[in-house]
Amino acid sequence: MAILVFVETADGELRGSSLEAVGYGAALAQQLGVQASAIVLGTNLSQDKLAKIGNYGITRVLQIADDRLNQGVIQAYSNALGQVVSAQGITTVVLAKSSLGDAVAARLTVKMQAGLASNVTELPLSVAGGVFKLKRSVFTGKAFQITEVKTANKILALKKNAFAPVPSSDSATVEQISVSLSEADFGAKIIKTDKVTGELLLPDADKVVSGGRGLKGPENWGVILDLAKALEAATGCSKPVSDLDWRPHHEHVGQTGVKVSPNLYVAVGISGAIQHLAGVSSSKCIVVINKDADAPFFKAADYGIVGDAFEILPKLTKALQAL
């Protein structure tokens, strides 16, 4: 029995959500009394950065240093991981839910004949007899379910904030491994990537500031961006805002958009339709700022301010800068 944590990179850095998965994998290994390793595909990261995975609890890092894996080609990734899993005797794969992680995990499930639990929100409630009892988020954040995974091989796809690692100064040793990939594995070609760089990614963020139609137009987003910058938060928006093209689709938070579970979620000018609430309900602390004292969102909030966002937000930004 052994655990493998799949680690993703973004802009030449380790992804925050993957580091949570590393911490989770290390804690799970301890719970089970087994070894854990982490794996990184491609050569996007320097060896120093790979060694930093050790800070989060796993000191054995495997790398497949094949430049073709610098792009997240789904089939190549799943075939590479399938080979690593059998060569290394891996029984449990842990990863953070993401656009790449989900796509790869699904294919890996078939290769491993593994039971897969998605949107896992904490360490197993029990691992007795090799059966994992896992709490996971269902009905788009409206409920949780305890799922049992009884198969010998298991895959756990984690929801953001399933684990809060405490970084140490431990460093990881990086081992190079190789797998055999064919041209067919790279048959689907990524021809172009349009991606913001240097911005905090919404699914990785510990804090999120979202704006809704109450901001009246895309030209008024400055107050949101300023507050997000002062908070070191990612920016999100409601569905109408993304439908109106005021903000890009990848910022849409809610039932049919990105589901977030940050420590702090600040909603500005968003009334709080049930579909939006579903996407944010597992946030630790929710702040709602709205002109309308009857906005349903206040019922789901921890802190509320009734008033004009264009007056309130600059005050908050200033107070944060003074900290």
Place this chain on the structure above:
Amino acid sequence: MKILVCITHVPDTTSKIAFMNSDTELNKAGLTFVIGPYDDYALARAVEIKEAQGGTVTALNVGLAETEPTLRKALAIGADDAIRIDADPTDAYFVATQIADIARKNGYDAIFMGRESSDYNGGQVHGMVGEMLGMPSFSPVMKVEIEGTKVTLAREIEGGKEYIEASFPLVLGCQEPIAEWKIPNMRGIMSARTKPLQVIAPVSQENLTSGGHYELPPARSGCKFIDASEAEKLIDLLKNEAKVL
């Protein structure tokens, strides 16, 4: 072009979720069931492709007899025929096995479905089906354009999107804005009644996971209001009371 569109039968997105039988079962009383919102996008795009290029669209659902009105709606929207695999969709692997089995028998150029169901949100079935059939799979796909044998896709990634060139056959997990949802018109609704809906027994597949009891998220203790004139007090509360700064 022969397209299979897999649809889920899920509570409407505005539903309040409640459980019964000691929290082991969804309380369906008062819930309206619909085609999964992401599946609705997949279906709309498949129908557009069929209308532009010819071919057929088959709608498939793994579910008990209660899901037939949802399949009829897919027929009203523009699917030519429907298949219901007569089984409770107990886990993603079970559902993927059923879809792969039908696909092996019937042979499709493309299999479309939503990026995830809005009940269990696993987002896994498309990838599993792809692997089972040895076809490439892509998700979440927000654009698909077809030119001869070449397929161009836009896949949403964190912070943006990537454009992919692929070829048939393939499996896609779709999301907005791949197409506009289609509202069935009267002609569609009338013709849906007589379009073929085949009921097929499932192939055997052991469940790899099993669902236990449900819990609702803990209620928030209530909203503490701060007067707008002293908004900056919020920062102090977030730092010292909520401890999130």
